[in-house]
Amino acid sequence: MAFDHYKEMLERARNEVPEDIREEKKFEPPNVEIRREAGNTIILNWNKLVKAVNDQEKVFLRFLAHELGTHGETERGKTTFKGSHSARKINQLVEEFINVYIICSECGRPDTKLQKEKGRLLKKCQACGAWQFVEPP
Numbered sequence: 001m002a003f004d005h006y007k008e009m010l011e012r013a014r015n016e017v018p019e020d021i022r023e024e025k026k027f028e029p030p031n032v033e034i035r036r037e038a039g040n041t042i043i044l045n046w047n048k049l050v051k052a053v054n055d056q057e058k059v060f061l062r063f064l065a066h067e068l069g070t071h072g073e074t075e076r077g078k079t080t081f082k083g084s085h086s087a088r089k090i091n092q093l094v095e096e097f098i099n100v101y102i103i104c105s106e107c108g109r110p111d112t113k114l115q116k117e118k119g120r121l122l123k124k125c126q127a128c129g130a131w132q133f134v135e136p137p
Helices: 002-016 046-052 057-068 087-102
Strands: 034-037 040-043 072-075 078-082 112-117 120-125 131-134
Antiparallel strands (some): 072 078, 120 131
């Protein structure tokens, strides 16, 4: 009797989980596509990268600019950073950003959202409900 009740509750809980979270899939961000122009590095596929980091564009831009030690600005789907930076270096930084700000430390899923909480940056997992404070870039 109790087991039937448990199975019913479990089925209800599974039905509440969004379909895209239920799917088991390996998270792979797109590789950075760059062009160098007039002493600047332009990321051509910025919008794809922003989608890969759950639309956390402001935090992502700040993180990359901070780690590259330069200024960055976004315009019409492209982002320009002052100076010459390799695609390899930027790809490494994208991976680092994802590991710190996107991947849930409890369940390993990329289904997190960042939000400000009492002046701090909170990473909250939509899949398992875990949360943790992360240092802003």
